[in-house]
Amino acid sequence: MVQPYPLQFKPEMKERVWGGRALENFGLELPEGAIGEGWMIGDHPNGTTKVVNGELAGLGLDVIRERYGREFFGTNGFSAKNGRFPLLIKLLDCNDDLSIQVHPTDDYDRLPEGELGKTEMWYILDAKPGAKIIYGLKDGIGRAELAAAIEEGRVMDALQEVPVEAGDAFYIPAGTVHALCAGVVVAEIQQNSDTTYRVFDYNRPGLDGNPRELHVEDSLNVTAYEGAGATRMKTDGLGANEWLSIASSPYFTVDKGVVRRPWQQATSPESFVILVVAEGTGKLGWTGGSLDVKAGECFLLPANLGGYELDGEMTVLRSVAP
Incomplete structure (x- = not known):
């Protein structure tokens, strides 16, 4: 049996019409083009990341799941629906507005075979002055009102806009109409899904020069008109070596921690832990080794x-499968 150790992966970079080059600011290597998404940890047909460190280097997360899944992922660490790793971890560079979109729940009957629904959360890593997001419907908007707004080209009138700044956290259950807008860099923790229904895309061409497909019927079907339980919060003011719960769902819980001195932690047999370093630098230590992290x-x-230890001057996001 392989001795467990923290796994780091080579990101799968995705060109997007709304992407840019901001992920280079983290020292990530980007291919040519407008890179909108870095899939940092993924076990999906559209993007499976490979380990870059230690004795499992070169193996994809899918292979690790097949060989070591029970020990490495924990009793909660599998999707009940398709047996895959349950989460997908991304960094997003929103150089332009994303489409207005909504995601289905696991039980939507028109989901592709083997695909999950998509509940997600965002943590804003960086935001230009005046940056905003689209976050839910205005009060009183039901299916008929949303359908009419889409049909008449005034969908923005039906949506809430929210200003954002670095450190804001947003929980986005499936069924919440939403969009990231230009000028934000985001860490996204989500169900392991690549299903998005586009409500509106500003009538712009895609990377191939053609208009991107809309999914109006599916969008109207899966939208939670009474609200799906979306929540948002400011996360500043957190003391040294304290955790703050910033998202809680049936699929993941996410905490933010501010590391300022050695801080002892431990995994549990129930779940893997995913750590995203949001800012700063430090060390991640465990029995048998340590890594410099940034x-x-x-x-x-x-x-x-x-047991493992965090140390340094850094902000981290910690995600587990509940």
């Missing part, structure tokens, strides 16, 4: 790792 890096700590 903003923009993401690590998968196996459930059977046991």
Whole structure:
């Protein structure tokens, strides 16, 4: 049996019409083009990341799941629907507005075979002055009102806009109409899904020069008109070596921690731990080794790792499968 250790992966970079080059600021290597998404930890047909460190280097997360899944992922660490790793971890560079979109729940009957619904959360890593997001419907907007707004080209009138700044956290359950807008860099923790229904895309061409497909019927079907339980919060003011719960769902819980001195932690047999370094630098230590870590890096700590230590001057996001 392999001794467990924190796994780091080579990101899968995705060109997007709304992307840019901001992920280079984390020291990440980007291919040519407008890079909108870095899939940092993924086990999906559209993007499976490979380990870059330690004795499992070169293996994809899918292979690790097949070989070591029970020990490494923990008793909660699998999607009940398709057996894959349950989460997908991304960094997003929103150089332009994303489409207005909504995601289905796991039980939507028109989901592609083997695909999950998509509940997600965002942590704003960086935001230009005046940056905003689209976050939910205005009061009183039901299916008929949303359908009419889409049909008449005035969908923005039906949506709430929220200003954002670095450190804001947003929980976005499936069924919440939403969009990131230009000028934000975001860490996204989500169900392991690549299903998005576009409500509106500003009538712009895609990377191929053609208009991007809209999914109006699916969008109207899956939108939670009474609200799906979306929440948002400011997360500043956190003391040294304290955790703050910033998102809680049936699929993941996410805490923010501010590391200022050595801080002892431990994994549990129930779940892996994912650490996203949101800012700063530090060390991640465990029995048998340590790593220098910095903003923009993401690590998968196996459930059977046991004790580990965070140290340095950094902000981290910690995600587990509940």
